[in-house]
Amino acid sequence: MNAMNAPATVRISGPPNSSFLVGYPGISATLPRIVGKVEIRPGAGFSAPVSVSMVRICLQRRETIHPAAENVAKRHLGTPRRETVDLVGKEVLLFRCVSGKEAESVIAMDLPFQIFIPFGRGGEETNRRIPPASLQLPSRIAETYYELVVTVQQGSSMQNRYTFPIPLQRYDTLSTFGMYNRPESKMVTADNVVTLGISLPKWSYGPLDPITVYIKLSPNPDWMNKAKRVTIQKITLSIEEEITFNPEGDEPTKKVNKIAKHTQTVGTKMTEAGYVTNLGLVFPARDLRDPDGIIKRGKPGFPLYEVTSFTTSSTLYKIEFFLSIKAHMTSARDITLRQPIVICPMDQQACKEEMDAIEQAAKDASHIDPNNPNLPERIIVLAHEREAIRHLGLCEVGGVKKMLIE
Template identity: 30%
Template sequence: MLLVRVFPEPNKELVQGYPGIKATCPRIQGSIEIRSSDGLPITVGEVNITLYRTDTVPNYSSTTGLRSFTKRDMTFMIGKPLTVFSGLLATAKSSNLLALSIPFVFPLPVELTLPQSLLIERKTYTLSTLYQLYVNVKPSPSGKEKKTLSIAHPVTIQTYDSMPIFGQFNTPLVRSTKDKNHLVTFECKLTRTAFGPGDAMPLSIDVIPNLAFPKSTKVKLAHVQITVSETITHTPLSEDSNVRRRDIGKQEFNPSCALTNSGYHKAISFSFPYSSYRNDHYEIHPKPKPGYPLLDINAFSTEAHLYKIEYSLHCKISYKTGIASSNTLSVELPITVSPHTYEYAQAILPIIQNEIFTLNKLPSLPPKTAAPTLYRTDNEHDLNRIGFSLYDGTKRRIAIV
């Protein structure tokens, strides 16, 4: 019987590079260890690896729109299967094998936008994206075993293309609206549009009266409300799509003031809401679930085949004109929520730049791997390296404890 395991390189993660940044050559790099569980020789004809992504969402009824207790999932192959140990090499060198170690590099496709590994567990539903690396071990034609052994190893993929420090998110965003009587103009401005958990959201609001109308001088600003909303669309490409919206943060205050000729101006520092996974007094990290990262945020802006997560900032004001009833104006600003904070992005950006500089010096990408290491039953040095030894010069193998 074979034991198959996947290991990263020493002191490194299994996923190397920075997915979402093409110049860092994102890849899965490690080694496949194939061992004999009973100490008998093994026969291996071919070993190949394939990466799959599985998106899971709750199933909704097409007629009522209500959630059922079933789940809907779809699995996609990422890239192409990669052969890391070929049959030609096996027929020449695989006799009397006790174990083998196969280094591999599986490049992640840069032409595709890969959604990050994600797990959302809430009271009413569960939503997830899981990556798994399948290792398929085909037996040698000359061996007794005829079945192909396949094992799945979860892979955690984090993307870095939405870090708040990037220039595409540093362009100010301005939205404005006017009331139906053209008395006031409500304007909101964000100096940047991407935020991580706990990041400050520099927002400024302006309420400007229209001095061409005398009634605009009688406007009294009563209430200001700022809300961060999360919208999750299940199966966005289908006619049976289901939209779930909820407010995840709110800030409000009462100016209770009359508008002057210059209007009302207010700068607000609103922190993006988050919940830390360190849930005890000593801030000990909990054990992550295989294939999912530990994040200080419940969700973030992302899009997969079965779901889409979007965020927006809603600003709403209430005002009165004389003795008339209260009127409202609202503005919506779309924002990008990143799993990485602005401070983390500042710290990791020099590391990414150094990674790109190092990769540019290599003659070819992705980096080449070493040849597989074979451990034979008739080589005492090979036996010692995998924890076995010859006893009294006989062929009997015992484990070294």
């Protein structure tokens, strides 16, 4: 293969001492964006120039579901894995050679870029919605994965794509936001004899956050004689994870997992005043450390979460959480109440610590124009330029290329 037509070496790098992701996805005031530069270097040998016609970059989301993956038999006999690929935001053109020329002969290219992540003001267009967080459920029954895709056109007949995983988190479910700290109440009855009422002081929780529920069982004053014959045996509080596969399709399927449970034995008769209690449990967390206390290495495309899953919604699947309170009684029907809650990947303390950083990110973002972002100058070193190979750390001595020592 001609060296000029050999595939280039491509990599991306983020800002110094920082990740690619700037701002907080889900919080529009911070203008969440991916910042970095595409670096293109010779692929064949040390200094053979490469021909480059065009360079583009985009953020791509891959979603897969395979509900049968947990069961070995169903994995092979059930429906196959389903996958969708969507563009997030817009594709950005970083370089195009001058009109009338097939390609530029390039020694080195550094092309800065900014890709703005949508923050939900684009209606129902898929690429304008707030993208869901990166997540991989056990056995890969559902997965959301992001990658930066760099497309390099080399001449008229050669086009190569290079992918780089990018973990993406969402910050709009932090338990410290005021919207989640308003009390929630609900009342249900099964047969009009007894009413079950609950009150939640807040409704967003993270790993190892305590969940406390105020519970009241009240008799129906119009059926007091019947109500007084009722014995409250026990009250059960559990956290349920509900995964809906294909929620926007014709045949959505649901899978419910109980992830924590607490039972309080009561064994008392119903009185006119009713029965009042508080029940609580702690939301379970994953241990990110190995037996030696070292944090395990995560997968490149996925953040290390202390929870197995959290509240999220995407094209192929949706994860919701409910508090399920069940009152077991004699002489009356059992009453079950399901109250939706929000599960955040971070605990209360971590959420508090993020608030100042979010405020600062919003101040920084106020100076940025998303339609005309201020980017560093791009660097393009063409093969015919004098001392072009210095950019590769080489120099020519007596017709021989040697490492440059300055």
